[in-house]
Amino acid sequence: MTNQLPPEPVHFVDRAEEQDRTARELADWDEGRSRPLRVALVGMAGTGKTELVFRLARMLQESRPDGFERILYSDLDDLRCEGVVEPADVLADLLRSLGVESGWIEDSFAARRRQYWEQTEGKRLVVIVDNARYGTEVEPLLPSSGASVVIVASHGRLHDLPGADLEFDIGPLEKSDAEELLRQVAEDPRLDAEPEAVRRLLELCDGLPIAVHVAARWIRRHRRRPLSRMLDELSAELHDKGMPVVEKVWDAAYEGLGSDAALLYRLLAHAAGPSLPFEGVTALLGRGEDSADAALEELEAAGLLDNREEQRVRLHGLLRAHAKRRAAHDGTPEETSAGQSRLIRWYLRQAQRADVAAAGTRLAVAERAPEIPLTADVPFASKPEAYAWLESERHVLFDCVRVAHARGFHHESWALCEPLWTHFLDHRHYADVIDAFRTGLAAALRSEDLPAIVRMRCQLARPLWEQGEFQVAAEELEGAADAARTLGTSRTERILAASVMEFHGSLHTAQGKWRDAVGDFDAAREQHVAIGNEYGVLLLTYRLGEALAALGELDRAAALLSDAHTEARKMGRERLTARTGFALAGVRQSLGQIAAARDLYTESLASARDRKGDRDAALTLDALAGLAEETGDDAGAREHRAAAAALRARHGGLSQTG
Known part of the structure; x- marks a missing residue:
């Protein structure tokens, strides 16, 4: 369960x-x-x-x-x-x-x-x-x-x-229940000896369980002083501050913190995301693992952390608001900015490392972020681990993009969007992705960084068109094309310019504008040929062949897809080998070359099963079922459709694919 x-x-x-x-x-x-x-x-x-x-x-x-x-x-x-x-x-x-x-x-x-x-x-x-x-x-x-x-x-x-x-x-606790909770958590004999002090303390807590917990831990931390004296000092100090009475309890807990714990509490108030892992807390504090560990233990003992999540650090919503007020009162803008900078740079480095581990070497505009002093990197032993980290930390990463831009860390803001592209291709969180990419674009524009502007406009266009925003996506790609015309002649910049054409072709494909897509893919392919980018040539040959097949130009499509299939196998691109084979099989089927189509579909199915690509396997089984029906093999068609349905049921896919 x-x-x-x-x-x-x-x-x-x-x-x-x-x-x-x-x-x-x-x-x-x-x-x-x-x-x-x-x-x-x-x-x-x-x-x-x-x-x-x-x-x-x-x-x-x-x-x-x-x-x-x-x-x-x-x-x-x-x-x-x-x-x-x-x-x-x-x-x-x-x-x-x-x-x-x-x-x-x-x-x-x-x-x-x-x-x-x-x-x-x-x-x-x-x-x-x-x-x-x-x-x-x-x-x-x-x-x-x-x-x-x-x-x-x-x-x-x-x-x-x-x-x-x-x-x-759900209202505040009754006084008797609040006192019972206080006694359970504090376990202190002074509560029996000083009933008046208990009454006054419970008034400060105002029946809020979160405040009672903090008050009880405050009592546990100060075992020697009489409660009445502690409360007198607290009331005298805070009487004129004009804050809600419950805040006095939290202030008392905060005032008892050491310097590192107090600093961490203030920094957590402005940290990106709802919660952080221990390594992120270490980066935020900037004083090494031992100091971060000790500060967290102190905050936990004081009741100033939300302990709902294991292995992560979180401030309850009310405590975060309190921490922000303490940061405004006791901290400095420089302190907050430095903490946010350390955290954002650490997340940028980890996201870039996860990107390489998950997707391998690919086009990237931003330089690799350096190590963060006194903070360890997250180990990524496999692709699944890297993908899982990007997914588990996505809320912090998206927030880092926003915080970085708001703070003026524009390079970090758009640079974070590059590894988020890899995450997006595997996890379609459209609202967060579109917001992040728009923010990354704004940061790139503020930086006046042309390669970054091109990259961000292209990345933003895809989730837009996948959500049906075709006109807005087209406008972004037009902006990317305008910026690409002023790029330099380095290999990276030329590949980036070719990618703009490819994105145009993909947009036209999504709209069913196959003739326009052919022109875009052909132009991008020629660019990759001129650059000598073999993988780019392979990918665009495949995309061009698919578009020609959709137009019914089957002989030319077959030639291109056959070339792409052969080159993908030579380059050891297993997944692309399967996809080019699947596309080529569809063309062979349309040309009436049934045996060749069946062989290619069977090869694609074996590849999908070998790499546990069950979604590709289900699509291939659908195609084999259609081929079987075309040749009058009704039993074979039923068998393939049943196998595809079983895969969808196993993985939670929709039972109807249309």
Whole structure:
């Protein structure tokens, strides 16, 4: 079972009514319904909604003898870009959690939604949607199974998502419950000896569990002083600062930090992304692994970290806001800028290294980032590890692009977009990618870096046209072509100029403008011939052959694709060998050369199976089925279609490919 829940907390109080009512509702729920049971938790930040959501999910799992198949979790705040969530990207994350491999996730929102319905049909799932702001963000994430439960946590009511079966208003803890939580966490005899001090401290916490936890840890850190004296000093110091009373508790915890921990707390307030790995924290602090480790231990002991994620460092939303205020009060702009610079340069270096490990040597405009002092690199032992790192760190990488541009680190901003291109080809997070590439383009324009401008406009064009924005994509490519005319004559710049023509051809292909595509691919191919770029010649020969085949110029297409197929095999390009063979097989079939087509399809299928390329295998099986039908082999056609359907079912692809 996939269970996306953090470890159960040691300390938890109250919320018994919510748990009891949810259990009763589940017991009475008719799983034959066509919609899932929906539970809504509404309350201000800091009231413990997220932990209650997790507790409800654990309770639901334990309440059924056969349990739930999977518990899925999505924090929409982690996916927001300037306050907006793209549902298609959330669906992609949920589909991966359901076992769908990235290569099988559909591109469009509509197709992903159908795929999600297929993957959730009839299943017992708990789907948790945290930090929702609008019902339109949640509605596409509802599974299609009446045997599932959806738990939504939000700060306000989602009036555009009607039909919650249970809705709870989650307020601050009652004083008795807050005191129980304080005693559980602090485990201090002074709480019995000084009841008045406890009362005053709980007033400061205002019933917020997050504040009670920090207050309890503050007590644990100061074992010798009487609580009353500590509170007197705290109140006297902060009485006139005009901040919410709960902030006094966090200020007390912050004031007790050492210099490295206090600095790290301030820097985390402005760090890119929702959370960081330990190496990223080390880069942010800039004082080596030992100092970063000690600072993190101190922050954790003070209760100033969110410990939901293992192996990552996060500030709760309220604590991040508090840390920003402390940074404004105690820090300097130079301190913040230096920390952001170290973090962004470290991420740029790791992303470039992951790019090379995943995709090999390819056209890159930006120079390789140097090592970051006192910070280790991430080891990438294989292509899958590199791809997995790019995916796991994508939220930080996208945010680094934005922060770098806003800070004036324009080179780093657009340079980060180059490895994000490799990530995009494997993971279609369209909203984030388009925003990042637009920001990278703006940074390249500010830098007045012509190769970077060409690169960014081309990279931006593809996700635009894949989302149907053909005119906008064409305008970007026209801008790229204008900039390319002023490039120099170095090998890299000439290859870059040829790539603009190739992108034009790909755009025309996406629009079905095959004659225009032929002209573009032919011109780009001639450029690669002049440069002596063998791989470029191979790729454009293949693309030109495909376009001619679409126009019905089969003899010329066959000649080009045959050349490309032979050269791809000579160069050891296994995947391209299979693709050129598949395209050539289609042309041979159209020319009536059935035996040759069958041999090529069979060869492509064997290659796909050898490299575990099941998506290519499914497409080839579809083609073999069509060839079998054409020759009257109905049994063979059924066999191939059944094998293709089995592959799609195994990997979570849509059952219907059209």
